[in-house]
Amino acid sequence: MRRVYNFSAGPAVLPEEVLQEAADEMLDYRGSGMSVMEMSHRGEIFDGIIKEAEQDLRDLMHIPDNYKVLFLQGGASQQFAMIPMNLMKNKVADYIVTGQWAKKAYQEAQKYGKANKIASSEDKTFSYIPDCSDLPVSEDADYVYICENNTIYGTKFKELPNTKGKTLVADVSSCFLSEPVDVTKYGIIYGGVQKNIGPAGMVIVIIREDLITEDVLPGTPTMLTYKTHADNNSLYNTPNSYCIYICGKVFKWLKKMGGLEAMKERNEKKAAILYDFLDNSRLFHGTVEKKDRSLMNVPFVTGNKELDAKFVKEAKAAGLENLKGHRSVGGMRASIYNAMPLEGVEALVAFMKKFEEENL
Amino acid sequence: MRRVYNFSAGPAVLPEEVLQEAADEMLDYRGSGMSVMEMSHRGEIFDGIIKEAEQDLRDLMHIPDNYKVLFLQGGASQQFAMIPMNLMKNKVADYIVTGQWAKKAYQEAQKYGKANKIASSEDKTFSYIPDCSDLPVSEDADYVYICENNTIYGTKFKELPNTKGKTLVADVSSCFLSEPVDVTKYGIIYGGVQKNIGPAGMVIVIIREDLITEDVLPGTPTMLTYKTHADNNSLYNTPNSYCIYICGKVFKWLKKMGGLEAMKERNEKKAAILYDFLDNSRLFHGTVEKKDRSLMNVPFVTGNKELDAKFVKEAKAAGLENLKGHRSVGGMRASIYNAMPLEGVEALVAFMKKFEEENL
Ligand SMILES: Cc1ncc(COP(=O)(O)O)c(C=O)c1O
Ligand SMILES: Cc1ncc(COP(=O)(O)O)c(C=O)c1O
Ligand SMILES: [Mg+2]
Ligand SMILES: [Mg+2]
Ligand SMILES: [Mg+2]
Ligand SMILES: [Mg+2]
Incomplete structure (x- = not known):
């Protein structure tokens, strides 16, 4: 067996012992006679897998009880639409544009309301994070949006922006679980798992409960409504169950690492x-x-x-x-x-x- | 190692030799030194995997050149919205309701236009397929929708409905690749792969090219626009790459089986x-x-x-x-x-x- 050092930005390197365990359990998960790939997502065994994964993530990040953890499909890119569709009650949101992914999120939001670019570092090819201590946050902004770690340009917010009381929404795809985080400072923390956590095909959304409402923009698909998934503990429809299983193993590995x-x-x-x-x-x-x-x-x-x-x-x-x-x-x-x-x-x-x- | 006979409706049993190959390749895909889970979806190796998977599926189903094959996230449930958002140019569509999944699709479509229930078998708990040889298809219907195999109730259309010239859209989640199919009879054939093909977390959409347009309903997310994915060969964003890899193995197995x-x-x-x-x-x-x-x-x-x-x-x-x-x-x-x-x-x-x- 050959193993290289894999510096891919995502999908990316996973802990070798996680892969080894997955290989060992591939045809028979712990005496069940089935692969996790083959298991009903409504069965007892998978119920244990998803609940344990969520609990381990809650432990790692100290996620307070008034936040839901959602395991969703569609990638981070789908959140670019899902966020405004669910959160834009006033149809106004402020975006801090520090890279290509923040820019894409900002552009998508323009479909759904007034998206304001309140800061940007595009003038210097996104090679820095602008000073966000006193930005012109909109009076009626439904949220302030950041991409906390910019995968392409290699910058990171070392301090969160002063949102002047507005809800902070952060894409943490490329810094997920890389360091402790104070969840209470955010309304939504979300990220694709394919960088720091698991295989591609899933996004984890950590969302404060008061942001989960039925009052979404008209035409929001059932599948793009946070409430649909929150009410069903991420099992409204078939989730990416194998990905949840691998992520769960990575959470255990992170706990073991300290x-x-x-x-x-x-x-x-x-x-x-x-x-x-x-x-x-x-x-x-x-x-x-x-x-x-x-x-x-x-x-x-x-x-x-x-x-x-x-x-x-x-x-x-x-x-x-x-x-x-x-x-x-x-x-x-x-x-x-x-x-x-x-x-x-x-x-x-x-x-x-x-x-x-x-x-x- | 124990293996049971697994009669799950989905996620469901996979060929043992496919699982064995996946286990063997888990830490080192063919000398690459990486798991397929760890590979960049823009790299050469994954490029080979996705192209070969598509070609094998095209061979198996004899998919004509004027149809695109899309590997998408969100499950079959997300298609319930994506179909009307992309196809309802006249804002009218006809639904044949033969089970819970067809009903959910029908209900979701009502968000986007006039969805007509032109036939149903709900009167007898969906225990049969209604006669669809001469239904009141709407003059201005953008499409006629069926769920071809009803997973919950165990019924199957043995003959396709007479759509009177309208585009046929079919959910084949639970009969995908179970028998030969004449793709030219459909505008869209789609299904979640987690029943007859692979692990959960992906839907395959086979769509006639003329149905792929920029002229979608206002507010349709970029990620829910077929054109986004068609123009990028399913790589607009990170796909469920491990699922594509496993599905590819199942396609090879099907070819080998005849x-x-x-x-x-x-x-x-x-x-x-x-x-x-x-x-x-x-x-x-x-x-x-x-x-x-x-x-x-x-x-x-x-x-x-x-x-x-x-x-x-x-x-x-x-x-x-x-x-x-x-x-x-x-x-x-x-x-x-x-x-x-x-x-x-x-x-x-x-x-x-x-x-x-x-x-x-
Ligand atoms: C910070 C960030 N956000 C969003 C995305 C898009 O993620 P996805 O491909 O899952 O849609 C990426 C992908 O590289 C990313 O790095
Ligand atoms: C025929 C059919 N359509 C749609 C679905 C929903 O699929 P998903 O869970 O991928 O959204 C199912 C799931 O069992 C199904 O059997
Ligand atoms: Mg130097
Ligand atoms: Mg970036
Ligand atoms: Mg009998
Ligand atoms: Mg059914």
Whole structure:
């Protein structure tokens, strides 16, 4: 068996022991005689799986009782519509645009009401997080929206924006469970699981109960109404049950690793190795303002496109996979999610050193 | 390792060799050093997986070039909204209501325009398929909708309705790939894969190209617009990539088994064993009109609720799982999808015989 260091931005590396367990249980989940893939989502065994997954997530994030946890299909992209359809009672929302995903969410919201771009970092290719301490938040805004960690550009909100009392909605797809979080500061925290948690095909939505209402925009599909799923504990229709099962295993793994405090420490250590190298390298450099650097996604460049391409190719040959930057920005990007071991980052830096020596 | 005979209506039994292959490839897909769960959906390897899956499905169903194949999230339930949002140009559609799923689709469509119930079998608990040779199809209907195989009630359209020239839209969730189909007779064929094809979390939509337009109802989310996904070959956003991979393996298995002609023969043989027994049993009987019997879902009862419960319990103890009927109808239901081996049906009938002897 071969295993590479996989720096993909998502779908992304998963803990090896989770994969091993899934392989072992594939034909017979704990003596049931069935794969989890084959099980009725209304059966007793799956009921245990989904409830345990939810409880473990609640434990990890200290999710208060007045928040629901929803396991939904459609990806993060579907939330771009679902959020305004469910939350835009006044048909006004404020968006802070710090990257492509925030921009897409902002554009989608324009279909449903007045979406205001109250801040943006597009002027400098989204390489920083704007000062959000005193933004012109709209009087009648139904919510203020952020993308907390910008997967493509490698920036992260180190401080939440001052929403002046308005509900905060955050896309945390690429920083989910990477560090402790104060859930009470948000109305909705959501993210696709395919980066830091599990296989693609599911989004987890953590939503404060008062935001779950029947009073949605006219024409909102039943399936795009949070209440539908909240009332049925994510079993209104058939969920992505195998994904819930794998995510559940990752939650157990995170608990065993020491929870989100421990993950934060580990992630800071990993990121420091890479950023320190970038800051001292004469060939490579990071593209993001230091204060706003993400612990999860680290974009970097040599400044020479051919050299970038050569690097990605040679790294791949050395077992360092998926280092190419997003197709919209080029260069390189190393995504170093929870499941990326320290040794993976060390191997990457060692390879970069060698490449620098050979190519400078 | 234990394996039971699993009669679940969905998620449901999968071919054992598919599960075995998935287990073997879990940590290292063919020397890539990654699980398919961990792979970028924009990478070369996954590109091969999704293209091969689509081509194999096209081969199996003889899908003409002027139809697109879409791999979407949200389940069949999300299609209940997506169909009217995309197809209701005149805001009129005709629904044939033959079960709970058709009824839900019909109810959802009422949000978006005039949905007419042009036929129904609700008068006799959906135990038959109405005569659809000369229905009052609306002059300006954008489409006529059916649920071709009714999972809960065990009925199947043996002949397609006469739509009088209107576009036919069919939910084939529980009969997908169970027999050959003439795709050209439909505008849309769609189904959740979690019954006859793969793990839950995906719907396959086979749609004639002229039905894919930008002219959708106002407020239709980008993610609920067929064109979004058609233009991006199902990669507008991250798809349920692991599910696509497993479905691809099932397509290969179906080809190896001899394709849909061979599956039909096999399914007819399996169903005959069960229906013949039911017709001759003094304890058990089927609940569906003979001419409309499904090859996939076989509901039956003893006529005594306690005896039904006893049967389900004892069958479970004997390794015959998930025989309880749908919570809305009670009794028993044996789903005998493609992956249920002949031996499974034989074992069920043998157990029913024994139970009859002991309880009559
Ligand atoms: C921050 C963020 N939001 C949203 C998305 C879109 O997610 P999905 O592909 O599940 O729709 C991504 C995907 O990369 C992302 O990184
Ligand atoms: C015929 C049919 N249509 C639709 C559905 C709903 O599918 P999903 O749970 O994927 O939304 C089902 C589920 O059992 C079904 O049998
Ligand atoms: Mg971004
Ligand atoms: Mg440098
Ligand atoms: Mg039905
Ligand atoms: Mg009988």
